[in-house]
Structures are given as C-alpha cells and as structure tokens.
Amino acid sequence: MHPAIQAILTIVIGVGGCIGYFWASNLFLDKVLFPARGPEAGRNIGRANMIRPWLFLAPAMIALGLYLAYPVFATLKLSLFSKGGDTFVGFGNYAAMMGEAKFWESMRSNALWLVVVPAAATAFGLLAAQLTDRIWWGNIAKSLIFMPMAISFVGASVIWKLIYDARAADQAQIGLLNTIWMKFEGGIGSVLILQILPAIMLGVFAALMVWLLWSLIAPMARGMREGIWTRLGRILGAAITLGLALVTAGWAIGAMTADLPYGTPQTWLTIPFWNNFFLMAVLIWIQTGFAMVILSAALRGVPEDTIEAAILDGANAFQIFFKIKVPQIMGTIVVVWTTITIVVLKVFDIVRAMTNGQWGSQVLANYMYDKLFTAQDWGVGSAAAMVIMLLVTPILVWNVYSARKEMR
C-alpha cells in the first residue's frame, strides 16, 4: 500500500475510533447502565453524570499511563541494571557516567543552553511584541517572526546548516555567514564592525548588569525592611548579574584583542565552545515567535489606564515599559521562560542534525541517544534519561504552578 494512503487510513481510523468510542460509551451509559427512565430516572441521571467525566478521561489516562508513567519506572529500573539489563549494578551506571568527559561536556552545554536560549528567546519575543504593537505592518512582522514555529527542529537545522556552510576559499560561498565573513578583509571597517562594535555592545551589556546589580543591592544598603525571601532573591540576583557582568566584560576585552583569521572561510560548527551558540541560534530563532505571541497578548492585557497614570506621573517610554508593563506581565514571562527552558533541556534534534555532539557541542538528550541506540548501553543511557528528568521536573512544576496562577 502507498504510504500516503496508509497515513490517511490511520487518520480516519484514529479519528473515527475516538468518535465511535465516545458515542458508544455514552450511549451505553445513558441507555443501558443508568437509563433515564423508570422509578430511578432522577438518581440514574445523577449517577450517569458522575461517571461521564471518567469516560472522557479514560483514554487519555490509559495512554499516559502506558506511554509516560510506565516508561518512567521502567527507565528507572533499567538505569540500575547492567548494559544488557540482566545484572543489578545499583548506582554503577551513574558512577560510570560521572566518570565520562562527554557527560560533563553535555552538562556544561546544557547549562549554557539553559542560560542563553530562554533568556534570549524571551527577551527577543518581548522586544518584538512591544515593537510590533503600534505599527501598521506589525501583524505582518509578527507573522514572519512566528513562522519558524511551524518548521520542525530538523527542518530548521537543515536551513541553518546551509547558513553555516563553508566552501574552499577560492570557491563561491553558499553559506550566508561565510559570504558575509569573506566581505571583511581586515581593514579599518572590519575592525570597527567585528571588534569595536561587539566590544561596545558587550560592554554596554556588562554596564547594564552592573546597574542592575546596583539597583538590586541599593535598597539593602539603604536598610529597607523586607522579607527574608525578597532579600535572598536580591542576593541571588546580584550574584547572577555580577557573574554575567564579569563574563561579558571579559568577552568585550577578548573581542577587542582578538586576532581574526580574515580571508579564510570558517567551518562555524567545528569551533569549540562557540559552536554551541551557533546551534542555540536555531532554537532561539524558533522560540522567539512563541514568546512573542504569548507576550504580545499579555502586553495587550495591561490596562491602558495604568499606562496613562504612569504618563501623568512623569514616566518615560522606558520606565513605562520596565516599571509598569513588564511587572504586570511578570507571571506570563515566567511561564514563557520556563516553557522554553523545558524545551531546551530536552533539546536533541538540532544537535543531532547539525553536529551530532562533536567538537564539544554534546547535549544530554543526544548523549542519552548515543548511549542507548548507538552504544546499545541500556544502563548508562537510562541513567542519562533519569538525569534529564530530574532536571526538568522542578522547572515543570514551577511552570504549571505559574501557568495556573496566571489563569486565575
């Protein structure tokens, strides 16, 4: 049979099966089990309505139990057994994994992804949502930014692989990035655009972090009374901003002093450490649209009169955005942020399709895949899966908690 016909058949059977199940089960409940007639009609209607929700929930619960809950426990068990799954080894697999350089490389990459991608996608999404709000072509811009959401991760990876493509120096470059790169010949313009400009931008970012750091600790220095949790939050935030400020300041200096290899096409995806960022660009490109759509709706929900009150209070556009609008949509920002974080922790397809974890770009999900299906090591592979789950769970709980709070 032709695969297309098979697909259609599957859809028809699947959808038809669902409809048939709900129709038949409800019919059985109302006509046979608790019929709404006879002396017990009233009670039967009540009892039928008690059972009905479970009829609707049952397929989902069975499917989730079978494909989600059971595999969790099965994986846990596998992770405690040897490679072939026959002898119990306790935490041996975990210990072996901890001893592997590739595992720690994956942890480091995942941590990088975790910091950069949700922050960048949320920030760009927020920026896009705010900037497209009041211009006539805003909706067109939004559609364009949202479009990558419709592309599969693998498809997006193929597109970006072309962008990062490299040919020999004497051939025409088909990769967008190398085409641009080859335009720089090392003159004053190149230094300006590739060294001074990024250094300034990084410097500004570092300065912004210092300012943020100051505004976080200034109220403490003034001895403002506040709760212990607020204080802890301030200290944590201050530590993070300090770290970011130092790192970006270091990068700014690095950008200024770097000796760039002008004239040679670069194989971007093989540059250790930095190739992580080239991979992240793909996910940021995809997730920005998601963040923008959700945050745009949230921004629209900010009451207009609080903005007008702020205008009368003398706030400028930046103050209105950061002190009035953003705090009011903080709940939504958290939901978007954590949602993207979960996507990031599971990131697999992009790395698989673009570098397959080589050149220092390994991530946990691809590490797990390599162990499970390439090395056929069910023990260590399952242990890696458990680590991913342990990392995702707290964020997932927070995500669901924030989302429910938002809905109220």
Added chain:
Amino acid sequence: MANLKLVGVEKAYGEVKVLKDIDLDIKSGELIVFVGPSGCGKSTLLRMIAGLERITGGDFTIDDVRMNEVPPSERGIAMVFQSYALYPHMTVRDNMAFALKLAKTPQSEIDAAIDKAARVLQLTPYLDRLPKALSGGQRQRVAIGRAIVRNPKVYLFDEPLSNLDAALRVATRIEIAQLKEAMPDSTMIYVTHDQVEAMTLASRIVVLAGGGIAQVGTPLELYERPENEFVAQFIGSPSMNLLSGEIVETGARTRIRLEGGGEAWSTIATEARDKGLKVNLGVRPEDLVPASEGTGLYTGEVEITEALGEVTLLYFKKDGDRQVVAKLPGIHRELRHASVTLTADPAKIHLFSNGRSLLYRDG
C-alpha cells in the same frame, strides 16, 4: 494656584468633531464640574486638559502659558481615574511614591508626603498592602492619595465615584468636598454624569451637550435660571415639565395660554411684538401646587402616585409623548386616578422659545 483658560478648543477624530468651540475660564481655587449625558465628551475634554488626548484646535493655557504641546507630566496636574488605575504590582506606598521617585524627590520628602496623605485619607494601616487586598472605597482613596502627594496645581477627577455602591458614594462625595475645603488654593475639575454630585460639589457647573457647552454657572443659577431647555431638563429630578403654549399678553408680566386650555402668568418681561409667540412653558415638579378647577395652568388625571415619605410624586396621564409630573409635600395616595388642577408661582415659570430661555434673549 492655577487659572485655566480654554479658547475655541475642539477635538476631532478624523472627520468627526466630538467637541467644538469650547470657551471656558477656570479660576484658581474653583471646583468645576463637567456634567452631561453619556458620550457627550466630558472625559475627552478632561483628557485634553490632562494631555492624554491631543487638542486638535483652539488654545489651552494654564496661568497664561500655552499647554497644547506640553507633555502631561509637566502641566502640574494629577488625575484620578474612574477605574482608579492603581499599579497592581506596587504596594499602596509605592503607588503613591511612584511619581515622586521619578521626579527624584529625596526619600525623606517622599516619606513625609506619603505619611501626611495617608493620615488625611485614613490609609496608614494599608500602606504596605497591594491594591488587590483593598476594598473599592480604599482603592479610591489610594487613587486620590496618589494625586495629593504630588501637590499638583490642578486635580482632575473622571467619574471617581461611579464604581462605588450608593452608600459609599455619598460618603466619598463628602470626603472629596472636605478635601477641597482643606485645599482652598487648588483647582479641581470633576467629571460626572450624576447631577446630584454636580449640584453638591461644584462651585460652578459646566453642562456639556451635543459637542458644546450648554451653560456654565453655579448650581443655583443652573437650577433657577437655565439658559435652554436642555439644561432646564437635565438639572433637577424629576426633570422640568414643558408645556407648549402661546403668549397672549405682554409687558412687565407675561400671560401665556397653553394648548391644554390652561393659562399662566410669568414674571418674565416681554415686548409687544412677542404677542402670539409660540413658547414652551417650563415648570419644575416641585413648583406645581394644586389649584381649584378652572384657574390653573394644567388639569389632568393622575395615573400613578409615588409616595416617598416627605413628598409624593404625581405622574399624570400622558398626552402624546409629554408627561407632566408634580411633586407635592406630604403623602397623597388618594389622588391616584383623581383629576387634579395645578398652578404655579409666576416667579417660578420659565419660558423657552426655540429651545432658548426668554430670560437670556438680549444678552
């Protein structure tokens, strides 16, 4: 201290002019109330004064400084919104401090201003609460407090009481009156569609209708000497009765014969050429008194009586679309379905020709 002046101010949305030819002089220390039916442009006019809406024509000055292009925050005004517009993520204290912090006021001054305002508005126990943990009346007071701490020259209120329940509305109305009393120098503009609020609070009322000003005057002027039928009917409850008739005798006093057959005298002077002029006679329900048959200005059958305790409202049977209402002291349930003749003091009679009061004919 601030004198506001509007000269030929207008507001157009595209082709549609929602306000035109607004001329208004507001003196320092006045409490001006804008009233008018819903959609007549009260909020628009207030928001133009605030700077939230662009003024599309005419001049607006505060103390002789042209304000048309001055940003809202530099006009020396503070506004209390109908929906309070509190910042939901800030405590009461931070809500009040926001403008002062933006203006880089020293912390000690901010604290002093907030403490003072909180004491006046009885908000001290709530300073560290978020707006969502306050009742409607408390939120309203925070909104007022946020205006007070800035010590503005002009206060703007847009229907500040319309979200409160009836009892709270009366209490808050009195609080606002006391607030004004305590700040005799500040100028206030207050928008409402409720004529009771207008009558009780205003030093002068501006009645807006049909995109323009129908009349400006003190509450009593508007009540006793309305310039036109619109103001006559808008101020007072139930509204003024209008009966069509014709002038039959002129002079220092005027005699009018009404279409229903009755006759009335008015103390409004007319000239000989007014004889035969078609007029609408206006008389307030509370100015009508029972008379013996054949002598009054109106006779009709009472359809419904509403005894309110101190007064009884008599609703007469409709003649066309016009219904006469009388307000008599005491309780008069027995008058239901009775035929009653009414008359009125000639000094309480208003005369309108083409909608304009004859009182204001030559000036």
